[in-house]
Amino acid sequence: MTILFAGTPAFAVPVFEAVAQRFGVAAVLTRADSPQGRKHVLTPPPVKAAALARGIPVLQPVRLREDLASLRAVGADLMVTCAYGQLLTQEALDMFPMGVWNVHASLLPKYRGAAPIAAAIAAGEEETGITIMRTDAGMDTGDMFLQERLPIGGEDTCGTLSEKLSALGARLICTALERISRGDVVLRKQGEGTVCRKTVRTQADFTRPAREVSALIRALSPEPLAYAVCGELTLNCLDARVVQGSGPAGAVLAASPKEGLIVACGEGAVRLCEVQPAGGKRMADTAFCNGGRLKRGDIFDKPAL
Numbered sequence: 001m002t003i004l005f006a007g008t009p010a011f012a013v014p015v016f017e018a019v020a021q022r023f024g025v026a027a028v029l030t031r032a033d034s035p036q037g038r039k040h041v042l043t044p045p046p047v048k049a050a051a052l053a054r055g056i057p058v059l060q061p062v063r064l065r066e067d068l069a070s071l072r073a074v075g076a077d078l079m080v081t082c083a084y085g086q087l088l089t090q091e092a093l094d095m096f097p098m099g100v101w102n103v104h105a106s107l108l109p110k111y112r113g114a115a116p117i118a119a120a121i122a123a124g125e126e127e128t129g130i131t132i133m134r135t136d137a138g139m140d141t142g143d144m145f146l147q148e149r150l151p152i153g154g155e156d157t158c159g160t161l162s163e164k165l166s167a168l169g170a171r172l173i174c175t176a177l178e179r180i181s182r183g184d185v186v187l188r189k190q191g192e193g194t195v196c197r198k199t200v201r202t203q204a205d206f207t208r209p210a211r212e213v214s215a216l217i218r219a220l221s222p223e224p225l226a227y228a229v230c231g232e233l234t235l236n237c238l239d240a241r242v243v244q245g246s247g248p249a250g251a252v253l254a255a256s257p258k259e260g261l262i263v264a265c266g267e268g269a270v271r272l273c274e275v276q277p278a279g280g281k282r283m284a285d286t287a288f289c290n291g292g293r294l295k296r297g298d299i300f301d302k303p304a305l
Helices: 010-022 046-053 069-074 116-122 158-182 210-219 285-289
Strands: 003-007 027-029 034-036 041-043 078-082 100-104 127-134 144-151 226-230 233-243 252-256 260-264 269-277
Touching: 003 010, 003 046, 010 046, 010 078, 010 158, 027 046, 078 158, 100 158, 116 127, 116 158, 116 210, 127 158, 144 158, 210 233, 210 269, 260 285, 269 285
Parallel strands: 003 027, 003 078, 078 100
Antiparallel strands: 034 041, 100 127, 127 144, 226 233, 233 269, 252 260, 260 269
C-alpha cells in the first residue's frame, strides 16, 4: 500500500519515522515554514526536516482545500495523519481508498481538538492515551479503531507526556497499519465528546488549590507557559509540585537555595521547581533563589479579572 503522511510538529516525528521505516512513505504533507525565535528565522516544521533527511517529497499547501491536486498526484492508497493542523475536506478524504487514519493523543471522545495533552494534565486526569481513528470531516469525531492507555505521572509536564505519547503513537499506528493491510478492522463509534482549545500563556492564580495550580503550570510547559507576577518581577513557571504549607494565597513561604521557591495557594502550597525570569534563562528554583529577588512574605499578584 502507498502511504501519504500528514503531520507538522515534533510530536509527529517519531510517528512518521516508524511508518516510514516499516511501511515506506511516498510523500509528506505538512504546514508551511514559519518564523521562529526572536529573529523570526523562517524554519521548516520538524516533520518536513525529518522527511527531507530521508529524501521523501514534501507538500506544503497554505490552504489544503485549494490545492488538492498535489495530494491526488501522489496516488496514495492510505493517509496517516498526526497533528497536521488543518481539517480535511470530504473531497480530500475520498482520495484514499484505504482511508485516512489519525493518531490522536487522547482517549477519545475526551479532548478532541488542538491541545489534548495539556487539557488532560490541566484537568487532573490520572491517565490519557492514544486513539487511532478513521478520520471523517469533523473535528476528531471519526470512528475509533485502536486505543491504548498511559498513566499521567504527578511529575509529568506537557513536554514529558508528549514524548511518551509520541512513542506510544508510533507503536500503535504500526499495529493499526498491519491490521488494515490484512482487512482486520473493527471500528467503534464515539460517544458524546469534549473539545479542548489551543493553549495560551496564562497567569497562575494562587487563590486556586495547589493541585490545580501545579496542574496548570505543568500543562503549559514547555510552552506557552504559565507565569507569576510579584511587583516588577515576572516569572515564567516551567514545573511545579504540590507540597505542604499554608499561608495567604500567593505568599512566598520559602525562597532559599536550600528549600527552593514555595508559594501558598488557596489550599496547600506549590513548589515552583523550575522557573525563568522574563528575559533570562530557565533554571532550577534553588539557583534562582541564589539571586535574592524574592524573600519570604512577598506576595504574588492575583490575575486581573
